[in-house]
Protein backbone atom coordinates (compact mmCIF):
# COMPACT_ATOMS: atom_id res chain seq x y z
CA UNK A 388 0.00 0.00 0.00
CA UNK A 389 1.29 3.40 -1.01
CA UNK A 390 1.95 5.47 2.10
CA UNK A 391 0.85 8.71 0.40
CA UNK A 392 -2.62 7.24 -0.11
CA UNK A 393 -2.99 6.44 3.59
CA UNK A 394 -2.78 10.12 4.48
CA UNK A 395 -5.95 11.08 2.64
CA UNK A 396 -8.45 12.57 5.09
CA UNK A 397 -11.85 10.89 5.35
CA UNK A 398 -15.08 12.87 5.30
CA UNK A 399 -18.41 11.36 6.18
CA UNK A 400 -21.34 12.00 3.88
CA UNK A 401 -24.89 10.70 3.80
CA UNK A 402 -25.13 9.11 0.35
CA UNK A 403 -23.35 6.63 -1.91
CA UNK A 404 -20.77 4.21 -0.55
CA UNK A 405 -17.39 5.80 -1.10
CA UNK A 406 -15.86 8.37 -3.42
CA UNK A 407 -12.20 8.97 -4.08
CA UNK A 408 -10.99 12.52 -4.69
CA UNK A 409 -7.42 13.70 -5.13
CA UNK A 410 -7.36 15.26 -1.66
CA UNK A 411 -9.84 13.17 0.34
CA UNK A 412 -12.07 10.15 0.56
CA UNK A 413 -15.78 10.48 1.24
CA UNK A 414 -17.65 7.59 2.86
CA UNK A 415 -21.33 7.15 3.66
CA UNK A 416 -21.51 7.57 7.45
CA UNK A 417 -24.01 4.70 7.67
CA UNK A 418 -21.12 2.36 6.86
CA UNK A 419 -19.75 3.15 10.34
CA UNK A 420 -22.49 0.84 11.65
CA UNK A 421 -20.89 -2.01 9.65
CA UNK A 422 -17.14 -2.01 10.38
CA UNK A 423 -16.42 -4.90 8.00
CA UNK A 424 -17.96 -3.16 4.98
CA UNK A 425 -16.58 0.21 6.09
CA UNK A 426 -13.09 -1.30 5.86
CA UNK A 427 -13.95 -2.92 2.51
CA UNK A 428 -15.09 0.42 1.02
CA UNK A 429 -12.14 2.35 2.50
CA UNK A 430 -9.63 -0.20 1.15
CA UNK A 431 -11.39 -0.06 -2.22
CA UNK A 432 -11.12 3.73 -2.42
CA UNK A 433 -7.49 3.63 -1.28
CA UNK A 434 -6.71 1.20 -4.09
CA UNK A 435 -8.01 3.64 -6.71
CA UNK A 436 -5.61 5.91 -8.54
CA UNK A 437 -5.97 9.69 -8.70
CA UNK A 438 -6.66 9.58 -12.44
CA UNK A 439 -10.15 10.46 -13.67
CA UNK A 440 -10.09 7.18 -15.62
CA UNK A 441 -7.71 4.24 -15.96
CA UNK A 442 -8.02 0.57 -16.85
CA UNK A 443 -6.72 -0.34 -13.38
CA UNK A 444 -9.57 1.61 -11.77
CA UNK A 445 -12.12 0.07 -14.10
CA UNK A 446 -10.95 -3.48 -13.35
CA UNK A 447 -10.97 -2.67 -9.63
CA UNK A 448 -14.62 -1.56 -9.82
CA UNK A 449 -15.50 -4.59 -11.91
CA UNK A 450 -13.90 -7.20 -9.66
CA UNK A 451 -14.03 -5.77 -6.13
CA UNK A 452 -17.29 -7.21 -4.85
CA UNK A 453 -18.75 -8.19 -1.50
CA UNK A 454 -22.09 -9.98 -1.64
CA UNK A 455 -23.18 -8.92 1.87
CA UNK A 456 -22.38 -5.30 1.09
CA UNK A 457 -24.26 -5.61 -2.20
CA UNK A 458 -27.42 -6.83 -0.39
CA UNK A 459 -27.12 -4.04 2.17
CA UNK A 460 -26.78 -1.54 -0.70
CA UNK A 461 -30.05 -2.82 -2.21
CA UNK A 462 -31.80 -2.27 1.13
CA UNK A 463 -30.29 1.17 1.74
CA UNK A 464 -31.59 3.79 -0.73
CA UNK A 465 -29.13 6.48 0.41
CA UNK A 466 -26.33 4.40 -1.13
CA UNK A 467 -27.89 4.29 -4.58
CA UNK A 468 -26.23 7.50 -5.77
CA UNK A 469 -23.10 5.34 -6.04
CA UNK A 470 -24.51 3.94 -9.28
CA UNK A 471 -25.39 7.26 -10.85
CA UNK A 472 -23.31 8.06 -13.96
CA UNK A 473 -22.63 11.51 -12.49
CA UNK A 474 -22.88 13.26 -9.20
CA UNK A 475 -22.95 16.84 -8.11
CA UNK A 476 -20.74 18.14 -5.36
CA UNK A 477 -22.75 21.08 -3.97
CA UNK A 478 -19.87 22.45 -1.92
CA UNK A 479 -17.50 22.58 -4.89
CA UNK A 480 -20.34 23.44 -7.31
CA UNK A 481 -18.88 20.80 -9.60
CA UNK A 482 -20.28 17.87 -11.57
CA UNK A 483 -18.23 14.67 -11.52
CA UNK A 484 -18.74 12.00 -14.19
CA UNK A 485 -18.39 8.44 -12.97
CA UNK A 486 -16.65 7.04 -16.07
CA UNK A 487 -16.55 3.49 -14.74
CA UNK A 488 -20.31 3.42 -14.27
CA UNK A 489 -20.88 4.91 -17.74
CA UNK A 490 -18.59 2.26 -19.24
CA UNK A 491 -20.25 -0.50 -17.20
CA UNK A 492 -23.69 0.55 -18.46
CA UNK A 493 -22.44 0.59 -22.07
CA UNK A 494 -20.86 -2.87 -21.72
CA UNK A 495 -23.94 -4.17 -19.89
CA UNK A 496 -26.44 -2.86 -22.47
CA UNK A 497 -24.21 -4.20 -25.26
CA UNK A 498 -24.20 -7.69 -23.70
CA UNK A 499 -27.96 -7.60 -23.14
CA UNK A 500 -28.51 -6.55 -26.77
CA UNK A 501 -26.25 -9.35 -28.01
CA UNK A 502 -28.16 -11.87 -25.89
CA UNK A 503 -31.38 -10.66 -27.42
CA UNK A 504 -30.13 -11.31 -30.97
CA UNK A 505 -28.55 -14.76 -30.47
Ligand SMILES: [Zn+2]
Nearest residue numbers: 431435447448
Ligand atom coordinates in the same frame (compact mmCIF):
# COMPACT_ATOMS: atom_id res chain seq x y z
ZN1 LIG B 1 -14.38 2.17 -7.16
